[in-house]
Amino acid sequence: MYTITLEVNQICNLRCDYCYLGEKTNQKMTEDIAHKSLQIAFLNVEKHKDKRLWVDFVGGEALISFVFLQKLVEYIEKEAEKRTITVFYSITTNGTIMNNNILEWLINKKVHLKLSIDGTIETHDRNRKTKFGIGSYRNIIKNINYFREYEERTKQYIQVAHVVTQNNYWEAFNSVKHLVEDLHFSVVDSSIDVTHRWTVEQLDKLGQEWENILCYYIKKKENGRAFLWAPVLDLKKYGEESEKFGFCGVGVIQIYVKTDGGIYGCAANLESSGCLGDVERGFSVRKIKEYRELAPQSPVCLKCSIHSKCQSCKCIMNNLSYSNQINVCNPDMCYFEKKKLSLWNKYDEIIK
Template identity: 35%
Template sequence: MYTLSLEVVNKCNLNCSYCYLGEKKNTSMSIDTAKKAIEIAVHEVQKQYDKTLVIYFIGGEPLIAFNVIYEIVAYTKSRCMEMNLKYMFSITTNGTLLTKKIIDFFIKDKFEIKLSLDGSQEVHDLNRKDYQNVGSFLTIINKLKLLRKYEKESDKKVSYAHVVTKNNYQHFEKNFQFLIDLGAERVETGIDYYCTWNNDEMKGLGIQIVNVFALYKNQVQIEKKRIYWNLLEHYLEMYLTTCNFYACKAGLNSMFVAVNGKIYTCIELPEFQIGSIMEGLNIQRIREIAYVEDKLSESCINCKYKSICKTRGCQASNYEIHRNIYEPVEVKCRMTKVFLNLIENNFTSQQLENLKIREDR
């Protein structure tokens, strides 16, 4: 599988307080840029065992550039059929611009949808407001009928993505329950690693994670609900598989193309640029990033989980926060320990062995 993340637009109709884009440039990707990116991806995906190309549309708010998405999908399908490749489409959206026309398009082309919804109205509207400082919760809730139509007709489940940050982490458990009550079967928790968490806040976040884990277990074991929680799946995989520094291998099996056509491993940092749509991929730079020497930082030397931890190998986030690819982000480090401890103490050896068999497949 090869993933091409396309930043089809750098503008947004919301002004979320934790947005990683910072000052938005209000530009859209040209069709020509997108096609050149797809050509590079089509070449790369042929090196992958399963010959599957995943196109992931992001922004900004990607639906602002729906006309671009429409053209890209048609072009991707045509090129993949010519080359006998499989393809998948995915999008992250704030949901405010969804229409029946767009949903029907997503159904027809089997899109995966990730919807940004932080939880209850009180919590969601703390951070996810428009440029008039009006919360977006009610607008999104009014789109639920369209999302139910999508789930029914596509036989896929919407992923509900919520961000946990300093001004809402105390409501983590409550918001997780809110999303489940709303009907979410896929919950994707994103912890805001870009803000500065103090010690008390990190302790509080750890307590909330323990509470959410207990809630999740109850929903799955007692209520018999089928719920996917990305963080638990991520840390289970970490616990069960061999650790490699820079385990994600971004650049080898994926690339991120910015609006301007520059290509990065995953985030738009000059140090992680690996090419451009005009010049192609810089193979030497990809190898330098992907096969960098593994070193333990001082903060990792005495950690009991150092042999399995993949958090310390996230070069991009380490560098963005510390300007050091080996120094893990503290809140990520501490939350990793919370999750791995939960796994150790809540799964039997047989359960873990069964899960390992699943991972190996």
């Protein structure tokens, strides 16, 4: 499977405090840039045995560019048919823009839906506000029937993206419980905002929240009311053979294309250090070769007792974002990696 993420716009009706795009340019991706991006993806997919392509649409708020998305999917389907490529789609949305036309399109095109919502109204509205400074939770709830209909008709679950930040980390368990118990979502992906430095005390507390969520996940599963908490998939990787840990595949199996045509490894680093090239000139083969050769070779990491199992040290884009070097890791993530591994060692027999 080859994955391309297309940043179709840098326009949004929200002003979230932790947005990875920072100050948006209000720029829209042109058809020319989109088509050139996809041609790169098609060429790479044709080298893969399974000939499967995953196209992920993001913004800004991607659904602001709904007409553009419709045209783009028509183009993708025509090109994919010529090449006998199987295409899957996903889109990330803040959940505030929805109507019957959008719903029907999402269902007909079998677009996997990722919804950004951080928990209870108090937690969510703390960071995810409109441009007028008003929380956006109620805007999402107004559209909840659309999301229910989407799941009922597609028979696929919406993936909820829940971001843990320095002003809500002590509420992580309550946030996940709210999303599952009160809003009835079945897939929750909790991620940590790594753009700011964390203290040991904060990470210790977050580690306890992670354990509380894990115990809740286990209890729900044992009671026959299972949901998927995405970090469990990361924990399960600790049970895999260490040889499987290495180069993350940026540029080889996945790329992120910004509105201006810049090609990046992934959304973890959209600064110049994460740039692999652009749609006009293509990739920097030298950079990708360097990533592949140096990713597992951090001098500090090699001395670490959990190096063979560590997932954080292999995240090249996070390393570059933090230190501007491939093999110098964010120490906050190193610390939390040990917290996660301790959870695996404690609960591995239950969650395997």
